[in-house]
Amino acid sequence: MKAFGFLSFGHYAQVRGSQTGSAADMIRQAVDLGVGADELGVNGAYFRVHHFAPQQAAPVPLLSAIAARTARIEVGTGVIDMRYENPLYLAEELAALDIISAGRIAIGVSRGSPEPALRGYEAFGYTGAQDPRGADLARAHFELFLKAIDGEGIAPADPRQAPPGTLLPVEPHSPGLRERIWWGSGTRATAEWTGRLGLNLMSSTLLTEATGVPFHELQRDQIDAYRAAYREAGHTRPPRVSVSRSIFPIVNSKDAMYFGRRTDSDQIGIIDGFQSTFxxxxxxxxxxxxxQLRADSAVMAADTVMLTIPNQLGAEYNLHILEAFAEHVAPELGWKPNTEGPVAGDPVG
Structure with a gap:
């Protein structure tokens, strides 16, 4: 394991025990958590994006705030729902964020997950999807987004100001930004598609398979398929792969109160009409x-592990979780404190 970070879903609610009663509480604590994690040598601060829900929804201002107050930690998303995005505006925002952070970003994007709103992306003005889940819309947005961050000409120039036929790229442009884009994949097919595109892979917290095979083995197969497709497509830049896990070291009585005496196993459920493994x-x-983690084949195959944290327990307790993992667990899996910045991926070959 080369790197680990935290993944926050950014929940907030006025309920008993919650330290994030409002969006303001959640956002300000997220910044504090990112700054504290950087001081601990943690590699990444990643945030889930959900719309029409009391969760984190606007990642770029948050990531910019954390990047501006830190020196090494990678800031990113897991994931941005492309159905809701203006691809050109997103390209401009992420280029600016990439410049502010000096390349310390890991932006996960995907079709998105089930949501409380019915075709909520249409309320944002994005209509015309033929797929009832909007997958075609997400892919179209993503295709244009990639062209934009690659610096391709997009909009015809005013002929009074440029030669006829001139196409203008979006600005600012941050060279190398494409290398910091990840696709969030819940299937082998999308993992292979991601590999062919030469992007990084964020393997989902669930897979839309339920064959009786343990989750970590399904996920390891997905990772292997991604790396094979990446290699066969001729890409030479080392790719990166992340997996997410809920991991809680029990080192004191409070940890035991929250998470002790817990037995857990993979869960099978239905999501988007597909039987899935969690x-x-x-x-x-x-x-x-x-x-336990050494026996998790996907954890051992990935270069980055994202610890899903209970953000409603507050920044102080979540920093305790990260510190306990960094001190007592991660070094035994090959991790060293972050002193330089984002890690490189695994060799391809």
Missing amino acids: GKTYAAEPDELVE
């Missing part, structure tokens, strides 16, 4: 966690 939660004392 990964289990790991909660144990450090020595036991190390052995």
Whole structure:
């Protein structure tokens, strides 16, 4: 394991025990958490994006705030729902963020997950999807987004100001931004598609398969398929792969109160009409966690592990989780504190 970070879903609600009663609480604590994680040597601060829900929804201002106050930590998303995005505006925003952070971003995007709104992207003005889940809309937006961040000409220039036929790119342009784009994949097919495009892979917290095979083995197969497709397409830049896990080292009585005596296993459920496998939660004392994670073939195959954190327990407690993992678990899996910035991917060959 080369790197680890935290993945926050950004929940907030006025409920008993929540330290994030409002959006303001959640956002300000997210900045504090990112700054504290950077000081611990944690590699990444990643945030889920949901619309029409009391969760994190506008990632670029948040990531900009964290990037401006930190020196090394990678800031990113897991993931942005492309159905809701103006691809050219997103390209401009992410180029600016890439410049502010000096290339310390890892932007995960995808079709998006089930949401509380019925075709909510249409309320944002994006209509015309033939797929009831909007997958075709997301892919079309993403295709234009990639052209924009690659610096291709997009809009015809005014002939009074440029030679006829001139196409203008969006600005600002940040060279190398494409290398910091990840696709969030929940299937082998989309993982292989991601590899062919030469993008990084964020393997989802669930896979739309339920064959009786353990989640980590399904995910390892997905990772292997991605890397094979990446290699066969002729890409030579080392690719990066992340997986997400709920991991809680139990090192004190509060940890035991929240997560102790817990038995967990993979879960099978229905999402978007597909029978799917969800990964289990790991909660144990450090020595036991190390052995459990070493037996997780996908964790060991990925270069980056994202710890999904209970953000409503507050920044202080979540920093404790990260510190406990960094001190007692991660070094046994090959991790070293971040002193330079984002890691490179695994060699291709």
